[in-house]
Amino acid sequence: MVLVLLRALLTLSAMTNAEAALLERLQRDEPAAWRQLLERHGPALVAYARRICGDAAQAEELVQDAIVAIHGGIDRFEGRCSVKSWLYRAVHNRAIDALRRQRRFVDVDEAREDADWADRFDGGAWRAAPPPWCGSLDQRIDAKRALAVVERALPRLPTQHREVLWLKEVEGLDAVEICDALGISPANLRMCLHRARRALQQAVALELGSAAAEALTNLEA
Amino acid sequence: MSPRCAAILAQVDAFLDHERGALERLRFAAHLALCPPCDRYVRQLQEARRLLRLAATPSESDLAAARRLAVAHARPREAKG
Known part of the structure; x- marks a missing residue:
């Protein structure tokens, strides 16, 4: 019970009401909700990916892969972080993997x-x-x-x-x-x-x- | 210049992000007013951040890519529905 309450509190603190409503629609797999999500965050995600990997085509692929993964795991998302963080994390993970594979990841010295x-x-x-x-x-x-x-x-x-x-x-x-x-x-x-x-x-x-x-x-x- | 410059500049992020109290911000600002090198350095930090933001608008290619993603991702389920 305590865990359930704690989880609910964490969810409330991490997400706005609008985000929670959007999440519900995404979990119902409403196409319009996915379109809304991508129209709202897509340009910034692509720009972010491009700045990290340095290539426009690869940036689009990375965001595409991230969205597919998010779509596959949407039922498991509990709202413990904001939708924005969740999207950036998905892109970040894929961008870092790609840079490491291509030996282009530059570590901080x-x-x-x-x-x-x-x-x-x-x-x-x-x-x-x-x-x-x-x-x-x-x-x-x-x-x-x-x-x-x-x-x-x-x-x-x-x-x-x-x-x-x-x-x-x-x-x-x-x-x-x-x-x-x-x-x-x-x-x-x-x-x-x-x-x-x-x-x-x-x-x-x-x-x-x-x-x-x-x-x-x-x-x- | 003063022997406190390095120590003062270690706190620069709190100053830039408005994280410290009024008194500490005043102390920081007072040091900048008396120390031209620190003042120039902090102005350059602020300018570098401004340039980054100025250059941050998504490009036409970013916008086009995002539109393609939005359309591609919604289309199959719209067809089903």
């Missing part, structure tokens, strides 16, 4: 990243100020230029950094949803996010150095 960061300080103070960026901060850059910078910066990052940044900064998932989607603990997420933001700053800094300023100027031409 925590020791090296932390050592590189520590090298920037001496006794807790900056050895040298971070170099300024060209074409940004002072002159706000637009979406087209941002896309060019991010397209080059993201692939420099380890797989998990890209995932955490995408789910947190772009999709706006909360910490619980990200932990559910990626299967990591809150403490691990905090460290991952900290390192990922640091790495993103570094990767964008490389893009917005003097060479990147020239590329941005060419984009304008």
